[in-house]
Amino acid sequence: MDNNNQSASIQSLLAHGARPNPINAVTASLIFGWRALLKIKHVPEQLFDVTAFPIMFTLLFTYMFGGAIAGSTEEYLQFLLPGILAQTVTMITMYTGVAVNNDIRKGVFVRFRSLPVWQPSVLVGALLGDAARYTIASSIVISLGMILGFKPEGGFIGVFLAVALLLVFSFSLSWIWTSIGFIARSQESLFFLSFVVLFPLTFASNIFVDPETMPSWLEAFVSANPVTWLVTAMRGLMHGAPEVEGIGIVLIISATLVGIFGPITMFLFRNKK
Numbered sequence: 001m002d003n004n005n006q007s008a009s010i011q012s013l014l015a016h017g018a019r020p021n022p023i024n025a026v027t028a029s030l031i032f033g034w035r036a037l038l039k040i041k042h043v044p045e046q047l048f049d050v051t052a053f054p055i056m057f058t059l060l061f062t063y064m065f066g067g068a069i070a071g072s073t074e075e076y077l078q079f080l081l082p083g084i085l086a087q088t089v090t091m092i093t094m095y096t097g098v099a100v101n102n103d104i105r106k107g108v109f110v111r112f113r114s115l116p117v118w119q120p121s122v123l124v125g126a127l128l129g130d131a132a133r134y135t136i137a138s139s140i141v142i143s144l145g146m147i148l149g150f151k152p153e154g155g156f157i158g159v160f161l162a163v164a165l166l167l168v169f170s171f172s173l174s175w176i177w178t179s180i181g182f183i184a185r186s187q188e189s190l191f192f193l194s195f196v197v198l199f200p201l202t203f204a205s206n207i208f209v210d211p212e213t214m215p216s217w218l219e220a221f222v223s224a225n226p227v228t229w230l231v232t233a234m235r236g237l238m239h240g241a242p243e244v245e246g247i248g249i250v251l252i253i254s255a256t257l258v259g260i261f262g263p264i265t266m267f268l269f270r271n272k273k
Contacts, residue, residue, distance in 0.1 A: 025118040032125020036099070037132060049095065050137035054088045058144050061208065069209060074149040081145040082162060082234040083207030086227060088141055089134045089170050090202055094194035096130050097177030098187050113270065120266060127174050134170050138163045153240040162237040165250060169230050172254035175261035182268035201227045226253050 023031070061084060066073030100123075103109050112122045142150075142159060152159050177194060184190040204218070205227040211219045222228055233246035 023117060025121055028117040028121035029124040029128060032122055033128035033132075034125075036126050036129020039099070039129075040133070049092050050133045051140060053092070054084075054137050054141045055144060057088055058084055058141055058148070062148065065208060077145060077148055077150050078239070079235070080208065081141065081150045082238050083205070083231045085138060085141045085145075085163075086166055086231050086234060087202045087207050088137050089166055090173065090227060091198055092133065092137065093130070093170050093174045094177050094191065094198065095133075096127060096174040097179075097181030097184070097190050097194070099126060099130075100178050100181030101184050101187055101190055104182065109269070119269065120262075123178060123265060123269060127171055127178070130174060131167055131171055134167055135163070138166065152238040154238050154242075155240070158237045158240055158242070161242075162234040165233060165237065165247065166230065168254050169226075169250055172257040175258055175265055179261050179265040179268060182265070201225060206231055226250070229253070 058081070062073050062077050062080060066076035066080075070076035070079065100109075109122070113119070115122075142163075154162075177190070180190060180193065184193070204222055205225045206222060207227070211222040211228070214222060229246055229249050233243055233250050236243040236246060
């Protein structure tokens, strides 16, 4: 009887208690974004790729190629920095998929699917957290470039818009690795696949040299490379000569990537065993 009375009392409280208001999509996404940032707090080694790598790449390529390609490191830096910024951030987009794959192996996503929240917020939040990491990497590259002598003729507004365009492109590219993170058998296989894709995209582009100096067959590939369009648009914004066509193409590419891989990722999210 006591157990029955206790059960009835609990049911009565639950029946008459006020239900908490469900959180909206934006709030849920921000909460999961904050979760992604908390991972950095507890595992600060995750910041290595957005601190050490940008510094290393900027110094290495500026002083290795500057004198040979442009005659001086300072002149080459004006050409290189927007490209090296794009390369640095693009290369670290793979870690979104790595984080997803890690959560899947630990069974975290099974719990997330049972929560009464807007389901895409789980993935959008993770991508927003990574966008914060991309911003950190961008700030480091630009700050180092300014110290070395980078002079953006587009001023603060031009640099801000270039970084914003880069974040949009990187956000859309991260959806690819997020979807692959659901099907990859291990983090190692995901790393290998991402490098196979990202290395040709970044190195076979206009980041380091003008495509006009390349063989015709390679120039055709480089000219069609999405990273080339991104770097060209960023250079235009930073140096005060924005190219509307290039910016538009980058935005179209970004929207297309989200439109294709967003639904694929959500399908895998809902059906992953």
